[in-house]
Amino acid sequence: MSLPGARERRVRTGGIELCVAELGDEGRPTIVLVHGYPDSKEVWTDVARQLADHWHVVLYDVRGHGRSTAPAPLRGGFTLEKLTDDFLAVANAVSPDRPVHLVGHDWGSVQSWEFVTVKRTEGRIASFTSMSGPSLDHFGHWIKQRMTRPTPRRVGQLLGQGAKSWYVYMLHTPVLPELAWRGPLGKQWPRILQRLEKVPAGDYPTPSLPDDAAHGAWLYRDNVRARLRRPRTDAYAHVPVQLITPTGDIFLSEKLYDQLELWAPQLVRRSLPGKHWVPRTRPDRIASWISEFVAANEAAREDGRPVQDTAPTGAYADRFGGQLVLVTGAAGGIGRATAFAFAEAGARVVAVDRDAEGAARTAEMARLIGSPAAWGEAVDVSDEQAMEKLAEKVATEYGIVDVLVNNAGIGLSGSFLETTSEDWKNVLDVNLWGVIHGCRIFGKQMAERGQGGHIVNTASAAAYQPSRALPAYSTSKAAVLMLSECLRAELADRSIGVSAICPGIVNTNITATTHFAGAGAAEEKRLQKRTSRLYGLRNYPPERVADAILKAVVRNQAVVPVTPEARGARFLSRFSPGALRGIARLKPPL
Amino acid sequence: MTSAVKDEQAPELRGFREVQRLAYDCAEAVAARLTPGVTEREAARMQRDWLRERGVRDWFHLPFAWFGDRTAFAGFKVPLQFFPTNRKLEPGMPFILDMAPVHKGFTADIGYSGCLGLSPLHDKLLADLEVHRELILREVRERRSLREIYEDVERLMIKQGYVNRHRAYPFGVIAHKIDRVAEHRWSPHVFGFGTQSLKGLMSDALHGHRDGWSPLWSPYRFSDHPPQPGLWAVEPHLGFRGTGAKFEEILVVTDSRDPEQSAFWLDDDLPHVRRWAEERVAA
Structure with missing residues (x-):
């Protein structure tokens, strides 16, 4: 028959x-x-x-x-x-x-x-x-x-x-x-x-x-x-x-x-x-x-x-055991913590990052904490061809991705008038195009398989909190947030969930590599150091964002603000946007 | 101490080296006796008894023992949580023994990481501590500011994928100064710390405050000075998702102009150093 x-x-x-x-x-x-x-x-x-x-x-x-x-x-x-x-x-x-x-x-x-x-x-x-x-x-x-x-x-x-x-x-x-x-x-x-x-x-x-x-x-x-x-x-x-x-x-x-x-x-x-x-x-x-x-x-x-x-014993091991999870920007910060959290739940992990050494390191550690198999891949998410190649390799060698985490992002600060078009291009290439490529290429594979899946996009609290200090970054993240919402509507029929994560101020490496538009090299160094220190004082660990990501996948949540300030800003953006506009005018204490 | 040189015969250093060896011997002896079901309190008591039998009467701090995710100080909010609890050791659990005996007036402060049974993850953490030992020595010899070295160590930990857990110690210190302690017949301790040693630390803090240095090697502004000659008990502590590992040993800093003599580890024949050497041979 x-x-x-x-x-x-x-x-x-x-x-x-x-x-x-x-x-x-x-x-x-x-x-x-x-x-x-x-x-x-x-x-x-x-x-x-x-x-x-x-x-x-x-x-x-x-x-x-x-x-x-x-x-x-x-x-x-x-x-x-x-x-x-x-x-x-x-x-x-x-x-x-x-x-x-x-x-x-x-x-x-x-x-x-x-x-x-x-x-x-x-x-x-x-x-x-x-x-x-x-x-x-x-x-x-x-x-x-x-x-x-x-x-x-x-x-x-x-x-x-x-x-x-x-x-x-x-x-x-x-x-x-x-x-x-x-x-x-x-x-x-x-x-x-x-x-x-x-x-x-x-x-x-x-x-x-x-x-x-x-x-x-x-x-x-x-x-x-x-x-x-x-x-x-x-x-x-x-x-x-x-x-x-x-x-x-x-x-x-x-x-x-x-x-x-x-x-x-x-x-x-x-x-x-x-x-x-x-x-x-x-x-x-x-x-x-x-x-x-x-x-x-x-x-x-x-x-x-x-x-x-x-059997793996981490939280949600029942849900993610044996699944294939791909995380971009996995050589540090939230991406790495997310890869580890999935690894602890027994998932197979593909750690993608521009930094080959860091990605390999993430994969190595992931294997040590419960991932049955993990791989590091050196790919720049803004490079469409490289992403296509990666998707092909992943599909043939490791299988179809069950959970995709588009997390790679870079920081860009400085006033709009001092931000050059080159700066704009850099930040949009990674923060927005990286997410688009990921969703498009891997989302298509998921949809074609027809057996569900989940896409997580790391947006930011800056996606709904306007600020004079982060015009380009906020714009890129707002786009990611809207993209996630639209994609969620489209892919719901195919049982593919889409979540946007808005972490807020989290102690990661992003501050140390943020470009400050209009600042000289020495001044940029000082600002990077200063913001890193401030974020260090806030000291919200990326591991907690990773936990929020796993929870978002399990519950299929649409938008997840993580830190208290991100949640507060989200609340204000809905009920008192005027207050947010007021906050946006404040100069950051740098 | 300021004129100490790396000389096997320097009597002062020999005294410190002996007590550090004694403490590591104690750690190895107690670690060998740890079995499933032993509690942290029992492990701490074993260290205390072992050292008392060998003539230790005073302490920089009383022995600590941490098992399981307490090796990574998971959920530590107040310093009281450092004290040994009734947590029982289970197969596969990592543990840390940390003690600071005073013997014949010389102080040591050591940390010994181990695991009950095989754990590839724990092995990895221990192996990854080696570069920290090298980094600290190199940068101290370069006379970098202690705060900068602290930040570099932290950066390396993050690069390795770990969390800096020495930040959980009081003042977030990666190291603190230790010194000779006057021997008294009665040497009480408060909150686990010997009063004589605390007195020494306080007086260092006072002098340091006047001269712009601190006996605590922390991430804060008061540590923004080049390494101060003396003996430093250095304790980088890695944490990774419920598993922690550290070593702690004495770094000698002198005012010598020769980089080799300006800073060196008091003793290179310690369990973790031997372990790394063995691993290199095996590889």
Whole structure:
């Protein structure tokens, strides 16, 4: 079908026949992908294709779905016990001697939780990656806990998830769901997925959808009420678990996984911005996380270490682990601190700067604090051709950039009348054109990949705080701010976030290299020294700006003023611009 | 001291060298005894006991021990936070032992950085301290102003990607003068500092104030003077995202015209210096 090169076989178990597809080298460790509802194994096409380069990938249609046969009668044919039998039959057929790595999405994850928490599968599973599908037993306990001791927050969580589960109630009504799926809903479903879930059009969903969905309703009817009423008390995972949580899932609250560590002691958390169908919308990210987790588990089994010890521990490690982050102006100041903060979160970092030595140094240190790979690249952001070349190199050698931080900038101070056109050109080339080139070249790659991403542009508090001392610099930064806002509007459709960061007075090297228009060499030196000292007295560390940048990416914030003065000026610019104009007339104490 | 020269036989220097060696021996002995679960207080107590057994009765300051991100003084706001806490040492944690014993009237002030287990990051920090030791000596020999040297050290740290953490010390000092201390039967200490040593420091500060120099080597204007002859305990301290490393040892400054004799490290046979030499051999 849509899995070119797949080897198909049929596995008989418990009176039905399962359609099993295999990809990749059979000598490699096996990954079993289990699909959800209303899906068939084709939901995994893109993920499976990528995994097949390194692993033996096995997909099967759950009973009653795709080209597997359905049990008769349907009622009672979809219990978790029977689904476990199916899984074991497949696992024994495709990998009789080695435990398999299990991956589940939606109902595939719900049933996989059963597989990894029952005794009879012990030794048959090496790891489990769960996406958008909690264990019904854990869910049952989650509800009970909140019902028995209902604090306002807990009641809120209950009601929130209760509202998100509307479709579960619908599926419990007799006949109607079947009629809907075989009728109009089945016909409209691909368009609904495209519109609401942003699932790209193509060979998915498959034509078997109405039948899959009609049969699959019994997954809910056979298990949900029984398990939620009497959840198992021994549902502890006996394998390492990787939990991937899409933050925009409209069916499942992130709160469902609070305290999951109690049930799954070896837990690694991941989160990504995306909706429910991440195997379709974010296949690259999902495939690389699965691949990494499987590799880590295989390695850990060899040296007998628990796998979560090797996972990065920095703030937001769940979000940025394994992602590719490119930072410009990364040889010092905010850029370097940002590169380090991403490195600590486990991201792969490309540090770009004019200063080759500094960029290499940033990459070297990034590797020491948790970045699985980091590279220094010497490029001048104002040089379009060099940027094009860099983008090509990055795309072919390291992959598509997930987070782009256009941070490189230079300072220029002095009155407008003394600023030469050469000065203007220099500052605009780096501060504005550098950002334009970055957004244009790397943003295009991100958009073409179609799996989201984020662009951060370092603007400045000077973008909205006029000043007689910084006319050119402020102009360049105001342009960056507006560019970011416009780009944000344009790229929102493609799930690419854009944030503008307005740091304010931060203790970095920018003051020591700022050009002071109209000042002689000696006077410039004095002014640089003096401003550096003043910024040093203010002593706001670039590390805190870096933290703000990571937070801005995680929360997809539009404009982020960082220091208190930047926030104050932002407030005034909105509510009392006259006051800012007054401040703009003051001569700086230099 | 002003006429001291780099002579193995100079009795005064020998006294200082001996106590500095003693302190580093103590640091190595205590570091070897650190195991997971030992607290900072216990580590400080171990240093104190070890030195007391070997005749130390007075202190420039009592031993400090910092573990984990406290080696980078993360979140330090008030000087009281320098004192040892009940933080426990864990595998992979960096630690710093810092002590300033007075032995037979000679003072030393040393800092020893280590790590429980392997840490490539910590190794990198330690290795990167070497250029600071060279830079400080070179610029002192050039008779640059102490404030300028301070700024150059800070610039180098920033270039390396680190944060200057000696700025967290009182007055932000990278170094301070030390001297001989009169031996008394009773030598109390206040806030961890020996009163006799403080007295010496105060009197230096007073004289210095009249003559335009300061016994504290800081980033401020009062350090804007060429190096003052005497003994300086120099302690560049690097910080990098929750990991800190430093060394501290005595720099001898004299009024000699010969650059070689005008400033030199009191002792080149110290753990961190040996470590760098070994690394060079290995490379």
